[in-house]
Amino acid sequence: MIDECKALSNETRLRILNWLKDPEAHFPCGDTAELGVCAGLIQQKTGASASTVSAHLAVLQRAGFLQATRRGQWIYYRRDEARIRAFAEDLHHTL
Amino acid sequence: MIDECKALSNETRLRILNWLKDPEAHFPCGDTAELGVCAGLIQQKTGASASTVSAHLAVLQRAGFLQATRRGQWIYYRRDEARIRAFAEDLHHTL
């Protein structure tokens, strides 16, 4: 629970999660098939450096909110909706 | 939302919130009338220093999770259930 709360304690990471809720709308010129959105597009949209965004994505992945799939030199990220929902409900019950 | 998530990103603070869910059960030898639990009892139960616990309680108060009432030299803390519930639901909708 603490890792998840820490993952959500950052504006950029909240934004990324929100964008990935509706990839087609937020990444119109990207191939956002069921694999998700590639790291490069996410990086561009945040306006931060590639290394910073990579670290953010890693935090979100470690918290269980994102799943990653490598396809060649591209890595696609998508939300793990089940984990996100489970966390939200768990938190609701814990508080 | 970020302040709230940060407030929850600490084991001791989570514990305090949980204890204050049911004050009578967790603080049996304390006067836990509707004012809540006095800071000294909370401090003792955490096992941390008074200054540390004071800082934790301040974080929880700033996040809106706790309300404080001073009665003479004692300060009593209680949960703000409405704010806690609102945050949990807001988070649920945001994620």
Add this chain to the structure above:
DNA sequence: TCGCTATTTCGCTAATTAACGAAACATACC
């Protein structure tokens, strides 16, 4: 293998958080 692109990891700096003991402040009593 080389050159290129995509991405992560590393090294660094700066800011924030966590914890403590001491000092300061708030309240009460004699």
Add this chain to the structure above:
DNA sequence: GGTATGTTTCGTTAATTAGCGAAATAGCGA
């Protein structure tokens, strides 16, 4: 006012987080 207790604030140290640029790694095509 002096003393005592409860609590917060301050000053300090240590750990963690945030962000960057450079270096390293991963994958691809010629």
